[in-house]
Amino acid sequence: MTETTEKARIGAPAIDGFSEEGEDLSPVNAGQGPLAGASTKGHSHGGGVGVPDSSRAGRRTSYQLADFPQLTGREEDWRFTPLKRLRGLHTEALTGAAPTVTVTGPEGSEAPSAVKVETVDRSDARIGSAGIPEDRVSAAAWEAFTEATVLTIPAETELETGVVVAIEGTGTEASAQHLVIVAERFSKAVVVLDHKGTTTVSQNVEIDVRDGAELTVVSVQEWNDDAVHASSQQAKIGRDAKFKHVAVSLGGDLVRVTPSARFSQPGGDVELFGLYFADAGQHLEQRLFVDHAVPNCKSRVLYKGALQGEAAHTVWVGDVLIRKEAEGTDSYEANRNLVLTDGARADSVPNLEIETGLIEGAGHASTTGRFDDEHLFYLMARGIPEDEARRLVVRGFLNEIIQQIRVPELEERLTEAVERELAAGNL
Amino acid sequence: MSTLDIKDLHVSIETEQGKKEILKGVSLTINTGEIHAIMGPNGSGKSTLASTIAGHPRYTVDSGSITLDGEDVLEMSVDERARAGLFLAMQYPVEVPGVTMTNFLRTAKTALDGEAPKLRTWTKDVKEAMSQLRIDADFAQRNVNEGFSGGEKKRVEILQLELFKPKFAIMDETDSGLDVDALKVVSEGHNRVHEAGGLGTLLITHYTRILRYIKPDFVHVFVDGKIAEEGGPELADRLEEEGYDRFLPTAAKA
Numbered sequence: 001m002t003e004t005t006e007k008a009r010i011g012a013p014a015i016d017g018f019s020e021e022g023e024d025l026s027p028v029n030a031g032q033g034p035l036a037g038a039s040t041k042g043h044s045h046g047g048g049v050g051v052p053d054s055s056r057a058g059r060r061t062s063y064q065l066a067d068f069p070q071l072t073g074r075e076e077d078w079r080f081t082p083l084k085r086l087r088g089l090h091t092e093a094l095t096g097a098a099p100t101v102t103v104t105g106p107e108g109s110e111a112p113s114a115v116k117v118e119t120v121d122r123s124d125a126r127i128g129s130a131g132i133p134e135d136r137v138s139a140a141a142w143e144a145f146t147e148a149t150v151l152t153i154p155a156e157t158e159l160e161t162g163v164v165v166a167i168e169g170t171g172t173e174a175s176a177q178h179l180v181i182v183a184e185r186f187s188k189a190v191v192v193l194d195h196k197g198t199t200t201v202s203q204n205v206e207i208d209v210r211d212g213a214e215l216t217v218v219s220v221q222e223w224n225d226d227a228v229h230a231s232s233q234q235a236k237i238g239r240d241a242k243f244k245h246v247a248v249s250l251g252g253d254l255v256r257v258t259p260s261a262r263f264s265q266p267g268g269d270v271e272l273f274g275l276y277f278a279d280a281g282q283h284l285e286q287r288l289f290v291d292h293a294v295p296n297c298k299s300r301v302l303y304k305g306a307l308q309g310e311a312a313h314t315v316w317v318g319d320v321l322i323r324k325e326a327e328g329t330d331s332y333e334a335n336r337n338l339v340l341t342d343g344a345r346a347d348s349v350p351n352l353e354i355e356t357g358l359i360e361g362a363g364h365a366s367t368t369g370r371f372d373d374e375h376l377f378y379l380m381a382r383g384i385p386e387d388e389a390r391r392l393v394v395r396g397f398l399n400e401i402i403q404q405i406r407v408p409e410l411e412e413r414l415t416e417a418v419e420r421e422l423a424a425g426n427l
Numbered sequence: 428m429s430t431l432d433i434k435d436l437h438v439s440i441e442t443e444q445g446k447k448e449i450l451k452g453v454s455l456t457i458n459t460g461e462i463h464a465i466m467g468p469n470g471s472g473k474s475t476l477a478s479t480i481a482g483h484p485r486y487t488v489d490s491g492s493i494t495l496d497g498e499d500v501l502e503m504s505v506d507e508r509a510r511a512g513l514f515l516a517m518q519y520p521v522e523v524p525g526v527t528m529t530n531f532l533r534t535a536k537t538a539l540d541g542e543a544p545k546l547r548t549w550t551k552d553v554k555e556a557m558s559q560l561r562i563d564a565d566f567a568q569r570n571v572n573e574g575f576s577g578g579e580k581k582r583v584e585i586l587q588l589e590l591f592k593p594k595f596a597i598m599d600e601t602d603s604g605l606d607v608d609a610l611k612v613v614s615e616g617h618n619r620v621h622e623a624g625g626l627g628t629l630l631i632t633h634y635t636r637i638l639r640y641i642k643p644d645f646v647h648v649f650v651d652g653k654i655a656e657e658g659g660p661e662l663a664d665r666l667e668e669e670g671y672d673r674f675l676p677t678a679a680k681a
C-alpha cells in the first residue's frame with residue numbers, strides 16, 4: 001500500500017501558531033444565546049472585531065446570519081467545498097419545503113413508547129440549548145426554520161429498541177431544518193437519523209446529552225444522487241455522559257456534515273465515528289470538532305472513507321481543541337482513506353490544538369492508502385476473483401465502523417449499501 | 428501425477444527506456460513429487476519467471492508456453508491459475524489494507540475449493556498450521572501482512588501453502604531474511620506438504636542454506652534470463668564453493 005502516514009502522540013503542549021492572547025469575548029459571539037459566551041468563547045487576534053483566526057477557539061459563532069459574511073470559497077472551513085454545487089444554500093433564503101420527519105422504531109415499527117416527540121416553534125426553550133451556528137449555511141438555516149422536531153428520551157429511561165427518525169427529502173428548493181435531541185439524565189438510547197430522497201437542505205441538529213446519559217446518534221446520508229445536504233450536528237456533553245456519533249455518508253451530490261461535541265462538565269466520554277463512500281463526481285465532506293473545555297474527558301475519533309471513480313472527492317477535517325482548563329484530557333483522532341481508483345481525491349486534515357500540558361494523552365493519525373494492482377494481484381494469486389477481491393478489501397476496511405452502530409438491521413442495510421456502491425462502480 | 432511444463436519462454440517488460448527482454452528462452456518441466464531448485468545471481472530473472480507463471484500483468488510473454496497437464500496456463504487469469512493449482516510464495520508479499528488474515532484465508536480457501544471449508548475443521552486446521560509455523564495466534568485478527576516483519580510475511584506465505592494445498596508451489600526466495608530458526612520452521616512447513624504427496628516445488632533461492640532443509644532433486648542455475656546449467660543436488664554444493672563467477676561474463680566479476 002502506498003501510504004502517507006502522520007502520527008503523533010503528544011503529552012506536552014506543542015502547538016504551532018497558538019497564542020494565548022485574546023481571552024476577551026468577541027462582541028459577535030458574546031451574549032446572544034444560551035451558548036454564546038459560555039463554552040464558545042470567541043476571541044480575535046489583531047485582525048479586528050470578530051475575525052476568526054486560525055485557532056478553532058476563534059471560530060465565529062452566532063445565531064444571526066448577518067454575522068457571517070458571504071462565502072467566497074476561500075474561507076478555511078469552505079476551501080474544499082464546491083460552493084457552486086450548494087444549490088443556493090449559502091445565498092438563498094431557505095424557504096423551500098424541508099424534508100419530512102417521521103419517527104418510528106426499527107424498520108418502520110412503532111417508536112418505543114417512552115420516547116417523546118414534539119413539533120415546536122422557534123420560541124421553544126430547548127432551541128439553542130446545545131448548538132450555535134458556526135458557519136453561514138448553518139446560520140441561514142437557523143434564521144429560516146419555522147418549526148423544529150424535539151425528541152426527548154426521558155430521565156432514567158433505557159429504550160429497548162432504537163429510534164429511527166426518517167428524514168425524507170421531497171424537493172430541490174433550498175430549505176432549512178431543525179432537530180433537537182434531548183437525552184435526559186441517566187437515559188440510554190440509540191437514535192438514527194435516516195436521510196433519504198431528494199433535497200437541498202441546511203440542517204441544524206442539536207444534541208443535548210445530559211448528566212449520566214448514554215446516547216448514540218447515527219446519521220445516515222443515503223440521499224438520491226442529486227441531493228445537497230449541509231448538516232451541523234452539535235452535541236453538548238454533560239457530566240459523566242457518554243455520546244457516540246456515527247456519520248455515514250453514501251448518497252447525495254454534495255453532503256457536508258459538521259458534527260461537534262462540546263464537553264460542558266467533567267467525566268464525559270465521546271466517540272465520533274464516520275464512514276463515507278464517494279463514487280464518481282460525489283463530494284462528501286466531514287468536518288468535526290471536539291471541544292475539550294473542561295477537565296477529565298475522553299474523546300476518540302475514527303473516520304474511514306472509500307473513494308472510487310472520476311472526481312470522487314472526500315474531505316475530512318478533524319479539529320480537536322484541548323483548552324487550558326481541560327486537564328486530564330485523553331484524546332485520539334484518526335482518519336483512514338482507501339482510494340480504489342485513479343481520479344479520486346481524499347483530503348484529510350487533522351488539527352490538534354493543545355493548550356495545556358497536563359493531559360493523559362492526545363494524538364492523531366491520518367492515512368490514505370491506495371488499493372492498487374499489487375493488492376489485486378496478491379488476492380487473485382490466491383484464487384479470489386477480481387470483483388470479490390475488491391469487495392473483500394472494501395468491506396473489511398469499512399466494517400470497523402459499521403460494527404460500531406450495534407443496530408443489527410442498520411448494520412446489515414449499510415453493509416449492503418456499501419456493496420451496492422462498489423458494484424455501481426462496475427469494477 | 429501432474430506436470431508443469433515451461434517451454435522456450437521469452438518474457439519482457441515495458442520500461443521507460445522501452446521494451447526489455449528478461450527471460451530469454453527458459454525450458455523446465457516439473458512433476459508433482461519433485462523439488463527443483465533455481466539458483467542464480469541478482470537480476471538474472473528468477474522472480475520474473477515466478478511472476479510470469481503466476482500471471483502478473485507486468486510481464487509480457489513474447490513466445491514459448493506454460494502448460495499444466497496440457498492446459499494452457501498463459502490463457503488463464505491470475506485467479507484461474509491459482510484455482511488450477513499453482514501457488515506463488517512471493518518474495519515481497521504486499522500488505523493488503525482492511526482484510527484480516529482470518530477473512531482472507533477463508534475467502535481464498537473457498538475460492539480455491541469452490542465451496543466453503545467446514546468451519547470447525549477449518550478453524551482447527553488454521554490454528555494448528557499457525558502454531559506449527561510459530562505464528563502468534565493474534566495474527567489471525569490482523570490485516571494481511573500489515574506491519575508484519577519480513578520473516579513473518581514469509582511464514583504467512585508458507586501458512587497459505589499448507590492450508591491451500593496446491594499442486595505446484597513456486598517459492599521465491601522464501602529463505603531470504605530468515606534467521607536459522609525461522610528457516611527451519613518454514614522448511615518444515617514446506618516439507619510437511621511435500622511429504623503428504625502431490626506437490627511439485629520450484630524453489631528459487633540465492634543461497635544453498637535452505638537446501639540443507641529442503642532437499643532438491645534437481646538444481647538449475649539461472650543466469651541472464653536462461654538456465655545455464657542443470658544437475659542434481661551436487662550442483663548446489665559446487666555453487667556453494669565456487670559461487671556464480673564462472674557463469675558470469677568477465678566484466679561482471681567482483
Ligand SMILES: Nc1ncnc2c1ncn2[C@@H]1O[C@H](COP(=O)(O)OP(=O)(O)OP(=O)(O)O)[C@@H](O)[C@H]1O
Pocket residue numbers: 440442449467468469470471472473474475476485518600633
Ligand atoms: N518493473 C521493472 N522495471 C525495470 N526493470 C525490471 C522490472 N522488473 C524487473 N526488472 C529487471 O529485470 C531483471 C530481472 O529481475 P528479477 O526480479 O526477475 O531478478 P531476480 O533474479 O529475481 O533477482 P533477485 O535475486 O534480486 O531477486 C532485472 O535486471 C531487473 O532490474
Ligand SMILES: [Mg+2]
Pocket residue numbers: 473474475518599600
Ligand atoms: Mg527475485
